[in-house]
Amino acid sequence: xxxxxxxxxxxxxxxxxxxxxxxxxRECGYKVVxxxxxxxxxxxxxxxxxxxxxVLADVDAGQENGFSLAQWVRKNHPDIxxxxxxxxxxxxxxxxxxxEDGPMLTKPYEHQLVLNKIKHDLRPGKEAERRRMRVSxxxxxxxxxxxxxxxxPAEA
Amino acid sequence: xxxxxxxxxxxxxxxxSVLIVEDDALIRTGLADELRDAGLxxxxxxxxDEAWTYLETGARLDLIFSDxxxxxxxxxxxxxxxxxxxxxxxxxxxxxxxxxxxxxxxxAPFLAKPYQFSTAVEYILEAxxx
Numbered sequence: 001x002x003x004x005x006x007x008x009x010x011x012x013x014x015x016x017x018x019x020x021x022x023x024x025x026r027e028c029g030y031k032v033v034x035x036x037x038x039x040x041x042x043x044x045x046x047x048x049x050x051x052x053x054x055v056l057a058d059v060d061a062g063q064e065n066g067f068s069l070a071q072w073v074r075k076n077h078p079d080i081x082x083x084x085x086x087x088x089x090x091x092x093x094x095x096x097x098x099x100e101d102g103p104m105l106t107k108p109y110e111h112q113l114v115l116n117k118i119k120h121d122l123r124p125g126k127e128a129e130r131r132r133m134r135v136s137x138x139x140x141x142x143x144x145x146x147x148x149x150x151x152x153p154a155e156a
Numbered sequence: 157x158x159x160x161x162x163x164x165x166x167x168x169x170x171x172x173s174v175l176i177v178e179d180d181a182l183i184r185t186g187l188a189d190e191l192r193d194a195g196l197x198x199x200x201x202x203x204x205d206e207a208w209t210y211l212e213t214g215a216r217l218d219l220i221f222s223d224x225x226x227x228x229x230x231x232x233x234x235x236x237x238x239x240x241x242x243x244x245x246x247x248x249x250x251x252x253x254x255x256x257x258x259x260x261x262x263x264a265p266f267l268a269k270p271y272q273f274s275t276a277v278e279y280i281l282e283a284x285x286x
Contacts, residue, residue: 015206016213019199036202040181047182050189083187136225 007031007050008098011057011069012020016121017088021056021095024114028099036063038069045077052080056094059086088118173197173215177207177222177232187221190273194281204230208238212244217246219283220274223269225254236263245286250280 008030012018024034033050035041038061045052046066050074059066070082085091096111157267172262174196178184186200199217201207205228207220220239224232236248249256267279 015199015201015210019210034188034200035185036179036206040202044181045186049182049186 006054007033007052009033009035009041009044009050009052009055009057011035011038011055011061011066012092013037013058013060013062014122017058017091017118018119020114021091024092024111025098030098033070038066038072040062041069042072045073045080052077054098055080055082056091056098057082057084058091059084073086089115092118159248171195171197172218172285173199175199175201175217175220175222177201177204177220177226178237179203179223179226186278187273190277191280194277196280202226204227204232204235207229207235211239211243217243218249218285219280221249221280224250233263236283238247240264247286248281249283251276259260 008016008025010022010025010032012021012034013036018034018036022034025032031050033044033052034086035044038057041055041057041061042089045049045055055069057069058068061069066084069086073080083137092111092115095114099111174191176184176188176198178187178200179202184202188200191198199210200216201210203226204222208230209220209230211217218222218259222232222235222236226232230277232250232252237249239246248264249267251266251267251269251271265283267276271279
């Protein structure tokens with residue numbers, strides 16, 4: 001990718017994760033567009049104002065999951081690469097890889113430092129709590145669906 | 157406690173840090189892009205709750221430019237009140253298409269929607285430094 005032209009679209013619902021990742025990639029020389037969920041991501045890609053070449057998305061990209069967003073991108077914009085991350089660690093690793101492959105010859109800092117910053121801002125236990133809430137939500141949806149399939153009461 | 161390395165691009169001396177709070181992704185990303193091109197350090201929040209979460213980290217901010225009507229537990233007016241009370245050094249600008257809200261002008265300087273990005277950038281650049 002040529003310097004200054006490539007846009008990375010970050011899809012992440014948590015500002016304390018999204019913002020440091022976006023800044024990290026900007027420091028690496030990328031132009032970065034930020035979306036809080038898959039719906040915003042699809043709108044930004046469809047609108048075409050930014051030349052997006054890579055999508056770095058959380059697996060839980062809001063109400064629509066990251067896999068669904070990835071499928072949509074591959075079907076409608078096959079020229080765009082999609083990187084999915086299920087954890088903050090994975091997201092920072094992928095951002096680090098982008099920096100290594102990116103337009104600047106030297107990367108300003110290791111992805112581990114970004115991870116440290118994110119964990120610091122999230123404060124101890126808070127990230128785990130957020131992830132647990134997401135899992136509970138997903139399990140809740142599945143439980144409701146299964147209960148409905150069995151004809152039983154739907155429990156959240 | 158271990159000192160964390162600086163991993164965010166620190167605004168150069170005199171560079172202002174601006175937080176854009178806007179739930180419309182096209183407006184938020186478009187305005188943020190223009191402000192970065194103008195040399196500002198820009199943080200993007202999609203609603204007032206996100207903005208508050210960011211503020212609570214203690215990150216330095218000079219100015220907040222916020223929409224009024226947004227999803228979440230707070231709207232832009234609530235955010236403006238909380239920022240005035242807790243972070244009085246941050247300059248706050250509100251924007252909305254609902255210009256009938258009389259309480260806006262009392263709370264903060266105000267830019268009517270729809271606006272051109274260039275107008276908003278000029279408005280933000282000309283805001284007095286606290």
